[in-house]
Amino acid sequence: MSKLPTSPLTPSEKTAPLSSFEFWPGWIFYTPIVIYWVVLGLRYRDFSLPTAANPRIVTGGLCGESKSSILDMAGPTATRWIAPYTTLTTGQNDNSRALEAMSHKGLSLPIVVKPDVGCNGTGVKLARTENELYAALAAFPRTTPLVLQRLIPYQHEAGIFYIRHPDQACGSISSLTYKDIPTLTGNGHNTVLELLKQDPRTQLLLPLYTPRLEHRLNEVLPQGETLDLVFTGNHCKGAVFRNGANDITPALTAQIDAIMKDIPDFHFGRIDVKFESAEALRRGEKFEIIEINGVGSEAIHIWDKRTTLKEAYATQFFHYGETFRIGAKKRAAGWKPCGLWYGVRLWRRQKRLLASYPMND
Structure with a gap:
C-alpha cells in the first residue's frame, strides 16, 4: 500500500468529494453494526459486556461518562501528556x-x-x-x-485508537487518523457563501457549515485570507479525516502504551491529541492529549474518503468484537458490566443533554 500523505491537505485534496457513505443517515450505516452487537451479546450472554472493558469508567465510556473523570484517573506519567x-x-x-x-x-x-x-x-x-x-x-x-x-498550541490534530487485552503486557495502536480543519481562501470578489458553494466538498455539506458561519456568509474575504470552517476536529461537524496508519511506529506505540497503562484498567478507546508535526508524532514526541474516549469511540479512519464500505465495516466489526472479548476477560476477573437498562438510561440522559448545548465553534 502506498504511503498516505502526512502533510496538511493540498487544495485539491481539501476539495475532494465525499466517499459513497460518509454522510449516510446514522440509522442506515449503523444498522449492521447494531445487528453484530446483538449477535455478540447473545453469544456472550450479556449485551452490556463491553462496558466492563474499561470497568472504572461509567459504562466503560460507551455513553454518559464524564470526560474529566477519565482524565482525573491519570497517574503522573499520563498527566504530563494531558492538556x-x-x-x-x-x-x-x-x-x-x-x-x-x-x-x-x-x-x-x-x-x-x-x-x-x-x-x-x-x-x-x-x-x-x-x-x-x-x-x-x-x-x-x-x-x-x-x-x-x-x-493546545499545536496546529494539527489526530485520533489514536489504543487496545490492550488484560492478559497482555503491552497494548497496540489499531488506528491513527489525522483530522484536518477545512478552510476557505478569499479571492477579494466572492462572499463566504459563494466560496462554500464553489467548493466540490463544502457545497455538499452546506447544512454543516452555514449555521455557524451565518454572520459571515455575505462577507467578502480579502485576497489570500483564510477562514477556518470549524474549530472542533469532528467528522460530523465538518472536519476532514485522513488515514495515518503508515505513521504508526514502535516509538509512538510505546509512548501511548506507557501513557494508557498509567490509567487504571483502561483497555480500549481513542485518544484525541494535538501535535506539532507528523514527524514528531512518529517519534512519540511533542503532542498533548485533549481527551480520552472509551468503548463508545470509533477508529475514525473509516471516515477517510478513500476507505471503502467493506473496509469500514470490517474495522467496526473488529473493534466492537474486541470490546466483547476484553469485557469477557474483565468479567472473568470479577468486574461487572453496567447492565443494559442502566446504559439505556444514561444514553437517553446524554441525548437530552446534547440537545440543550449551544452550537459548537
Missing part, C-alpha cells in the same frame, strides 16, 4: 468562579469550554477573551458540568 484543565458547573457567579478555577490551575486565556458529558464536539466553544468566556458559559443551561481546558 491542563479544570471543571465548573454552571450556576450563580459563573464568570468569577471560572476565573478563580482557572487561576487555581494556572490556566489563562485562550481557553476551550466544553461539556463534561458529551460527544462529537457538541457544545465545544473557544474563548479568546474574558467576554467570549462569559458568553460561552452563559450559553449553557444552568447546572451543566463543564471542562475548561488550555488551548
